[in-house]
Amino acid sequence: MKYFFLILFLLPFSLAFAQADVFPTKKGNLEITPIFHAALVMQWNGVTVYADPYGGAERYKGMKAPDVVLITHEHGDHLDEATLSGLDLTKTELIAPQKVVDQLKNKTFAKITVLGNGQNxxxxxxxxxxxxxxxxxxxxxxxxxxxxxxxxxxFGGKRVYISGDTDGTPEMRALKNIDVAFVCMNPPYTMDVTPAADAVLAFKPAVIYPYHYRQPGNKLSDIELFKKLVNDKDPKIDVRLRNWYRQM
Incomplete structure (x- = not known):
């Protein structure tokens, strides 16, 4: 048994700790892997999607290079130039808001698509x-x-929502038919746990992951409380708690 733990310790971060959750779709399985903070990887039908890659390229060792990178906004914990510079982006499309593209220094992407609110x-x-x-x-x-x-x-009929940095806006609360959601909660930058739970109860995703929950001073929001607030009012919502802050 001690040799197993030694091997586990020596494995790269992503291989030793990152565990994908699998969701069936009409065109094969969707695999979603939490990485760090607001960063996650989605793999489906031969396509690999990185969302807000952050925390160092070493966290992605052993994973396929991204076919597309989504960046939510220009702040450094979402637009992380250091992490991007360590990834192979030569065949990758970037999808991001205009301000991200304007601020981006590393423009080695094969293609850049600007997407604004309400566009698709x-x-x-x-x-x-x-x-x-x-x-x-x-x-x-x-x-x-x-x-x-x-x-x-x-993804083949499976709808995944990634909140980025936000409060419980009318746009979030009006979402329909969300199968999997990732919702932020780290005041003073985004909403606190209670309003986050209230927003989730408004749009009722089938599965919800609290993410982006590190506050100033490395204090972590109370995601157990978030789960309780959601499930006390709607026990059908599957609240999945993951450790997004390994090796802080």
Missing amino acids: TTFKNIKIEAVGAYNIPEETARHKKGVGNGYVLN
Whole structure:
């Protein structure tokens, strides 16, 4: 047994710890792997999608190079130039808001597509919709309306929502038929646990992952409380808690 743990310790970070959740779709399985903070990898039908790659390229060792990278907005924990520079992007399309493209220094992507709030595109049979991601009220917002994106991706009929940095906006609350959602909760940058739970209860995803829950000073939001708040009112929602902050 001690040799097993030694081998596990010596494996690269992504191989030793990252575990994909599998969701069946009409065209094969969708595999979703939490990486770090707001970064995740989705693999479906031969396509690999990286969302907000962050925390160092070493976290992606052993994974396929991305066919497409989604970036929600320009802040450094989402647009991470250091991580991007360590990835093979020569055959990769970037989909991002205009401000990300304007700020991006590493433009080695094979193609760059600008997507604004309310717009959509299709990448290899994956429909990608941009949803507004912003703080309320706008007067004190760290994330202004119309700048950043959340995304809804359709993988063979399975709809996945990635919130980006946002409050529980009308756009989030109006979402329909979301199978899997990733929702942020780290005040003062995004909403706190209670309003996050309230927003999730409004759009009722089948599966919800709290992510992006590190606050200033490395304090972590209470995701167990989030789960309780959601399931006390709707026990049918599958709240999945994952450790997004290994090796902080």
